[in-house]
Amino acid sequence: MNKTKHTSSPWSWHGRSEDHNGSVYYLKRPGHAYAVAMQPRYVSAEQWEADARLIAAAPDLLDALQAVVRIADRKTVEFDKARAAIARATGAANDPDGQELRQHAVMGIERAMSTRAMFVVFDLDGTLAINDHRQHFVQRPVGQKDWRSFFAACDKDGLFWQIARIAQVLDATGNRVEIWSGRSGEVIDKTTAWLAVNGLGHIPFRCRDEGDHTPDHELKKSWLEECSQKPDLIFDDRSSVVAMWRENGIACAQVADGNF
Numbered sequence: 001m002n003k004t005k006h007t008s009s010p011w012s013w014h015g016r017s018e019d020h021n022g023s024v025y026y027l028k029r030p031g032h033a034y035a036v037a038m039q040p041r042y043v044s045a046e047q048w049e050a051d052a053r054l055i056a057a058a059p060d061l062l063d064a065l066q067a068v069v070r071i072a073d074r075k076t077v078e079f080d081k082a083r084a085a086i087a088r089a090t091g092a093a094n095d096p097d098g099q100e101l102r103q104h105a106v107m108g109i110e111r112a113m114s115t116r117a118m119f120v121v122f123d124l125d126g127t128l129a130i131n132d133h134r135q136h137f138v139q140r141p142v143g144q145k146d147w148r149s150f151f152a153a154c155d156k157d158g159l160f161w162q163i164a165r166i167a168q169v170l171d172a173t174g175n176r177v178e179i180w181s182g183r184s185g186e187v188i189d190k191t192t193a194w195l196a197v198n199g200l201g202h203i204p205f206r207c208r209d210e211g212d213h214t215p216d217h218e219l220k221k222s223w224l225e226e227c228s229q230k231p232d233l234i235f236d237d238r239s240s241v242v243a244m245w246r247e248n249g250i251a252c253a254q255v256a257d258g259n260f
């Protein structure tokens with residue numbers, strides 16, 4: 001879908017007009033030309049020619065600058081200038097409603113979707129499910145933690161809806177999305193029902209086997225090692241697990257302070 005408003009390139013220039021005003025010509029194809037700029041008589045031939053070359057190169061310069069910003073955007077003064085120049089050239093700078101900018105954003109998403117789908121994994125407890133109400137079962141000294149009661153109360157969890165929305169949008173836009181949870185399989189029925197009620201029931205879900213007490217970071221590392229396709233991005237909350245993902249080169253967005 002080509003949203004470009006200006007005449008497509010290549011542009012070229014050729015001599016002055018007959019009245020010697022120094023017109024700069026756009027040539028779409030031989031025999032079809034019209035003036036796009038006019039220079040006064042007193043401009044030297046050297047300057048006229050330099051201006052003409054610059055104008056004729058404009059669509060290619062714009063195209064190249066947009067490509068550079070698209071693949072290597074940085075928060076620097078130089079890239080601020082580049083974005084401002086693109087906005088001036090495309091009219092986005094005079095677009096008070098931001099329609100042009102939104103159009104570019106949509107085009108960016110379309111480009112991203114046409115390249116490669118991402119594999120994104122979401123943790124459940126503390127990431128998609130808000131479980132503060134049952135933390136007291138495990139925030140106890142070692143030996144007094146009541147994991148069974150902790151898991152059993154999972155059907156009363158709230159929804160971290162902002163994170164759930166990201167999962168739903170990524171899934172709906174063609175990405176591979178899965179939920180990997182250290183939650184015990186002994187509450188699989190409650191978990192499945194909770195996921196369904198919260199619009200996540202269609203997303204593949206994996207949890208620990210009943211009776212398995214492997215620490216979360218070791219359990220999830222073993223799942224990672226089983227994968228033929230490594231996740232591109234993980235959403236998780238527990239710091240020890242987040243550290244494991246990062247040590248294994250997986251980008252991880254930590255959604256809460258999971259220092260437990």
Ligand SMILES: [Mg+2]
Nearest residue numbers: 123125126237
């Ligand atoms: Mg968690």
